[in-house]
Amino acid sequence: MTTSTILLLAFGLGFGFGALSQKTHFCTMGAVADIINMEDWSRMRTWMLAIAVAVLGSAALHSAGLIDLNKSIYRSENLTWLSHLVGGLLFGIGMVLASGCGARTLTRVGAGNLKSLVVFLTLGVTAYMTMRGVLGVFRVNTLDKVAATLPGGQDLPALLTGAGLAPSMALWIAALVIGGGLLAFCFARRDFLTLDNLLGGIAVGAIVVGGWYVSGHLGYLAEDPDTLQEAFLATNSGRMESLTFVAPQAYTLELLMLWSDTSRKLSFGIALALGVIAGSTAWALVTRSFRWEGFRDVDDLVRHLLGGALMGFGGVTAMGCTIGQGITGVSTLALGSLITLVAIIAGAAATLKYEYWKLMRED
DSSP states (O other): OOHHHHHHHHHHHHHHHHHHHHHHTOOHHHHHHHHHHHOOOHHHHHHHHHHHHHHHHHHHHHHTTSOOGGGSSSOOSEEOHHHHHHHHHHHHHHHHHTTSOHHHHHHHHHTTBHHHHHHHHHHHHHHHHHHHSHHHHHIIIIITTSOEEOTTOSBHHHHHHHTTOOHHHHHHHHHIIIIIHHHHHHHTOGGGOOHHHHHHHHHHHHHHHHHHHIIIIITEESSOTTTSSOEETTOSSSSOOOOOOSHHHHHHHHHHHTTTOTTOOOOHHHHHHHHHHHHHHHHHHHTTOOOOBOOSSHHHHHHHHHHHHHHHHHHHHTTOOTTIIIIIIGGGTBHHHHHHHHHHHHHHHHHHHHHHHHHHHHO
């Protein structure tokens, strides 16, 4: 399998995600807002369905020996719980201010939303600063130092294995409890069983699983001919990757700015991000829903700038976003991903409740 093929497949996965997000209105921030404002759990159930499909599908690939979830960035011995908690909370706050998470930002850019283009630029620059710049120094020296070391690994199967279960049994117990429990919750309501809800949840979850297969199986080299070491083609992290939309936005800007530097290459994450924009644009044009949209006023601009910055810092600190940690990370059953998921929802819910209280007070 060549690098070009991996990149084309990544672009295709992103294209499908972008088109599906436009059609089904798949949006994590919207899901939380629907619960807070209308007590409507439909979109949250769609997100949960995506998580369930991703968890069960990833466990199946791992059990079949097609991928090794331990070779992702999410499973490690160090549980940087404070980074997951703080980063998740800030990301949740930021996605409310920016009118959507990192994935939704790319989808809205594709549909002509200029506000989201500004968020994309702000998020990308702040994320890069948090990875390698001044904010990165603070992150590494302050937040990341607060960690718990779990020799067997911080994922739930590893914890169960440490309690005496066989690894394969531990994996499926954790996967069935989480994935099966979410499936039961989703299908408990008949009014959830609409085409868009089912398509959005099942397809997004399947795309995450597809990302693992492309990167972790098709793109896996047991021995890179150049380095004679294990490698995963076209990944920025050097490990297998699937859907995530914070660091790839930073790497996209880096590639555009340093295009003449031959050491900078198109990567799996960048191809995914570009695919999301292209898929969203295609769907918007086909359905004639493409619309240019700008800022309402200065306050609206400031709000989106702040939201993009919080998502850039929070997403890198927590090692992912609503998709990167909330679905992709959780599909590895990593404890850090679960902490980030809860923190993102808490941050978003608190911000939405504050805004609702503020609006009622003004009225």
